[in-house]
Amino acid sequence: MKSAERKRSIIVGLFVLIGIIILLAGIFVIGGQQNRFGGAIKISAIFDNAAGLKKGGNVWFSGVKVGTIREVNFTPSSQVEIIMVINDESKEYIRKDAAAVISSEGFIGNKMIVIEGGSSDIPFIENGDQLRAKEGNDTEAMMATLQVNNENLVAITNDVKALSERVRRGEGTIGAFFTDSLMAENMKAMMVNLNQAAVNSRKVSENLAAFSAKLNTEGGLAGDLLTDTTVFASLKSSVAQLEDITQNANTLTENLNSASSQLNNNDNALGLLLNDEATAEQVKQTMDNLEASTEKLNRNMEALQHNFLFRGFFKKEAKRLEKEERDSIAASNAN
Structure with missing residues (x-):
C-alpha cells in the first residue's frame, strides 16, 4: 500500500518537474524573443x-x-x-x-x-x-486602390462590350466599315490610291535626288553657277548688259513711235508728203520737170562740146582726167 502511494507521488513529482521545466523554457524563449534577458x-x-x-x-x-x-x-x-x-x-x-x-x-x-x-x-x-x-x-490603402481599379476595369469592360455591340450592329463608321461592303470597297480603293501616291512620292524623291546630284556635278553649268564665282560674275554681267540692251530697245521703240506719229502728222513736210495726195502729186510733177530739165541740160552740154569755141577746153579736160586715171593706176600697182 505504501509502495503504491510512493510510486504515485514519484510520478506526480516527475510530471510537476517536467511542467516547471517547460514553463521555464517557454519563459526564456519568449523573453529571448522580446529581449527581456539579453x-x-x-x-x-x-x-x-x-x-x-x-x-x-x-x-x-x-x-x-x-x-x-x-x-x-x-x-x-x-x-x-x-x-x-x-x-x-x-x-x-x-x-x-x-x-x-x-x-x-x-x-x-x-x-x-x-x-x-x-x-x-x-x-x-x-x-x-x-x-x-x-x-x-498601407495594405488597406492598397486594397482601396485595387478596388477602385477593379471598378474602373468593370466600367471599361462594359464600354468595350457596348462598343463591340454597336460595331456588330453596323452602327458608326467602324461598324459600317465592318458590315458595309461598299464602304469596304471604297476603303480598298483608297488604300490603292495611297499606295500609288506613295510610289509617286518615292519617284519624285528619286528625281529630286538625281537632280541635286547633277547640280553638284563638277563641270556642269548648274554646278558652275552654284560653285564658280567667275561664272556667276560673268552671268551677272551678261544680265546687266541684257538689261541695257532692253533699255536701249525700249528707247528705240519710243523713238520709232515718235517718228511714226510725226509721219502721220501733216504739220511737217514728210508727213504732208506721205499723207496729202495733192502734195505728193506736186512733188511727182516737180520730179518729172527736174528729169526733163536734166535731159535738156545734157543735150545742151553735148552741143557745147561740139562748138568750136569750147572744143579745146573739153579736150584739155579729157586729157587731164585721163592722166589722173593713169597716175592712180600706177600708184596702185606700185603699192
Missing part, C-alpha cells in the same frame, strides 16, 4: 498612424529580425510613438539616419516595423535615439 537598447519612431502595430511586434533590418516593439503610445500632438528594443548584436549595423517603415508580414499578416537605409559615414544608433518615420505601403 543586452538591448531602446529607440523610438513617431508615426501619424500606427496602422495596427501592437506590442510584441517584430522589428526587421535587411531581412533579419533585430528587435521587438516594446510600447505603443500617443504623443500630445495626437501622433503615435513606437518604442522598439534592439538587441546589442544588431545595433552595430543600424545608423542614426535610418528610417522606420510600417510593413506587413505577408500581404495580410501582422504589422511590423522595417528599418531601412542609413549612410556609412553616420554613427551607429544609441540608446534613446529616435529614427525618422517613413510612410510605407
